[in-house]
Amino acid sequence: MASVTLEHIYKHFGDFTAVKDQNLEIRDKEFVVLVGPSGCGKSTTLRMIAGLEEISEGTLKIGDQVVNDVAPKDRDIAMVFQNYALYPHMNVYDNMAFGLKLRKFPKDEIDRRVQDAADILGIEQLLDRKPKQLSGGQRQRVALGRAIVREPKVFLMDEPLSNLDAKLRVQMRTELSKLHDRLKTTMIYVTHDQTEAMTMGDRIVVLKDGVVQQVDDPLSLYNKPNNMFVAGFIGSPAMNFMDAVIEKEGDTYYLEGDGAFKIRVPEDKEDHIKDYVGKEVVFGVRPEDIVDTKITHDFEVKEDNSFEADVDVVEPMGSEIYLYLAEEGHSLIARVEAESTAQVGDTISLGIDLRKIHVFDAETEECIF
Amino acid sequence: MQITLKDIARMADVAESTVSRALNDKPGVGRETKLKILKIAKENNYRPNQLARGLAAKKTNMIAVILAEMDSPGNIEIVKSIEKAADEKGYQIILCNTNNQEDKEESYLSLLESNQVDGAIFIGGKLVGSHLLRASFSQDNRIVLVNRLAEENFFTSVLTDYSQGIYQAVEHLVEENFKKIALVCGSRDDLIEEEKISGYKNALRDSGLDLNQELIFSTANDRQAGYNVFLEIIEGDVIPDAFISTRELTTIGLVEAIKMGGYFIPDDFAVVGYGDNILTSVIDPPLTVLSEPVEELGKSSLEFLLKLINDNLDSQQIKVLTPELIIRESSISKYN
Numbered sequence: 001m002a003s004v005t006l007e008h009i010y011k012h013f014g015d016f017t018a019v020k021d022q023n024l025e026i027r028d029k030e031f032v033v034l035v036g037p038s039g040c041g042k043s044t045t046l047r048m049i050a051g052l053e054e055i056s057e058g059t060l061k062i063g064d065q066v067v068n069d070v071a072p073k074d075r076d077i078a079m080v081f082q083n084y085a086l087y088p089h090m091n092v093y094d095n096m097a098f099g100l101k102l103r104k105f106p107k108d109e110i111d112r113r114v115q116d117a118a119d120i121l122g123i124e125q126l127l128d129r130k131p132k133q134l135s136g137g138q139r140q141r142v143a144l145g146r147a148i149v150r151e152p153k154v155f156l157m158d159e160p161l162s163n164l165d166a167k168l169r170v171q172m173r174t175e176l177s178k179l180h181d182r183l184k185t186t187m188i189y190v191t192h193d194q195t196e197a198m199t200m201g202d203r204i205v206v207l208k209d210g211v212v213q214q215v216d217d218p219l220s221l222y223n224k225p226n227n228m229f230v231a232g233f234i235g236s237p238a239m240n241f242m243d244a245v246i247e248k249e250g251d252t253y254y255l256e257g258d259g260a261f262k263i264r265v266p267e268d269k270e271d272h273i274k275d276y277v278g279k280e281v282v283f284g285v286r287p288e289d290i291v292d293t294k295i296t297h298d299f300e301v302k303e304d305n306s307f308e309a310d311v312d313v314v315e316p317m318g319s320e321i322y323l324y325l326a327e328e329g330h331s332l333i334a335r336v337e338a339e340s341t342a343q344v345g346d347t348i349s350l351g352i353d354l355r356k357i358h359v360f361d362a363e364t365e366e367c368i369f
Numbered sequence: 370m371q372i373t374l375k376d377i378a379r380m381a382d383v384a385e386s387t388v389s390r391a392l393n394d395k396p397g398v399g400r401e402t403k404l405k406i407l408k409i410a411k412e413n414n415y416r417p418n419q420l421a422r423g424l425a426a427k428k429t430n431m432i433a434v435i436l437a438e439m440d441s442p443g444n445i446e447i448v449k450s451i452e453k454a455a456d457e458k459g460y461q462i463i464l465c466n467t468n469n470q471e472d473k474e475e476s477y478l479s480l481l482e483s484n485q486v487d488g489a490i491f492i493g494g495k496l497v498g499s500h501l502l503r504a505s506f507s508q509d510n511r512i513v514l515v516n517r518l519a520e521e522n523f524f525t526s527v528l529t530d531y532s533q534g535i536y537q538a539v540e541h542l543v544e545e546n547f548k549k550i551a552l553v554c555g556s557r558d559d560l561i562e563e564e565k566i567s568g569y570k571n572a573l574r575d576s577g578l579d580l581n582q583e584l585i586f587s588t589a590n591d592r593q594a595g596y597n598v599f600l601e602i603i604e605g606d607v608i609p610d611a612f613i614s615t616r617e618l619t620t621i622g623l624v625e626a627i628k629m630g631g632y633f634i635p636d637d638f639a640v641v642g643y644g645d646n647i648l649t650s651v652i653d654p655p656l657t658v659l660s661e662p663v664e665e666l667g668k669s670s671l672e673f674l675l676k677l678i679n680d681n682l683d684s685q686q687i688k689v690l691t692p693e694l695i696i697r698e699s700s701i702s703k704y705n
Contacts, residue, residue, distance in 0.1 A: 047506060051499065051503075052502055052503055052506050053503070053506060054503070071498075071499040072499050072502060072521070073498075073499065073520075079521055081521075081523065085522045085523070085685050085687055086522075087518070087522070087528070087687065087689075088687055088689050089528070089530040089532065089533065089689040094567075098518075098520065098560075099520050101560070101563065102496060102520060102560065163684075
């Protein structure tokens, strides 16, 4: 078991810097997910931890040991990657035992570890089979088994589920989380899928252009995003963003959206935006925080937290409905209850849960509140 | 003196770019001019400068073939097959020998890293080490492994199923009524040799024969080692009635020692050797061998590499080929 510490880590490829000044402390036994769009540096970071990429600058520690110059095989890590090729001519047992045989483990120890891992993964009955006799999910379990038998200090996983179909992916997500609870080992997991990140990580590291945007637990990331990038990346459908100007009338502050809306800034947030009066900001609200006013809610809908919009598209999801709305040049999505009767072409009244709104600095894109 | 585009342009009295278009079958050249240019090129034995062509296309049309052991006849056959397939596709090969030394392997990898070659095929060798793993990422994995294993397996590979091969050999000897089958193999530290041993054990088990550890002999891979191991065996407590030798050079030494000792093959000892080459078929008696699918190993590895180079390989591939048992006189029981 071990912590993993990144101190001022950089990765340069010629003139291009793929990873910039990364500082990260991954605690022992923690499940940390690195997430971001392609090219954000998440896989490069993982490969530097694995020892598959040289670190251009900075210090990498596993436990207390600086491992910048330690070969991958000596880092006591195990990797599970998207391409989980198994040797087709070896049975499951031999594929799993491969690394241990290499390390000259005694036969009974190899046997114990393979049986244990097979038990954890529920593949005991498959040990004699060849890879081609396995389903995609089973093969993925064997690939995990290869890593588990090593009993490493740290597991590194790079999009290990991306070759699986959607249903299996959801199932394996849960299994991986359970596996982490059971193994109690540090896991670092890379994905581009924010849902995967949100459902699996103890903490999530959001990356963009090689720079860490935010490190937080899933709920904090969702409720208190540091900037517009994180706010837009985490959550599905994504947060709605609208340009607005802060206006003050008497003692009350408003978000004024070019005649399209005028939303009151909650009193407890006024301190944050005092200096923004007359300035441009970006108003952010998640689709689930916009409601159909015909349906009752746990907050009051008044003139200063509602607006009207035309319904462009209605997407019934069963348990809820996505409404694609147009309002004075703005387009936004609302995620409303299934009881909503809104139809395409209707002009409907919508309420905003002011407790959940976000405001960002238009210039820096940083969160104001 | 090699004729250049410039020379042809001068001779045909056209611009260099016209010559280039004509030779590359691009539009924009009149039919007659084109025929004239092609005629001059042919008469003067014009060959495009691959290096210059590579610079323009950011490709060299060269691939490195990196051997762990140069003196294995089977490896040379694989290289020949790669060279033939490469030639057909307009590629040339650079042959490198690492002698199983990691530092040499690393220095040859620099050919790939500095883009002096478009890709590399590694034939044989120890388990993949860190530098090869790293290169597989930094060089977009333009690497194919032949008969080489990797623990973190990100490599497209073409492998021989040695275990299955040895299994077939044991099965055959059992059918021929041999009961005490010795295995002469390489170091047990070598995973590929370990695979051969496992094929041997599985076949004995499935044939209902007991495994006797004293009949497994690990030796170096050369003729002398094959010779010496026989001298050692006939001094031992358990005398086998048949041998399976898992490598070419040791097979030669083993057969030599049996004959020098005045014994007869297969009357006293049956022999199944490894690798089908000119020697094994003309030797007296002609040897039963496990023939490595050298041609296919070479061809498939080149096909995979070209797909990797041209981004046509969707996901990593591992192809496994089984050696063929070629039965000749050396393993046919006289007492059947």
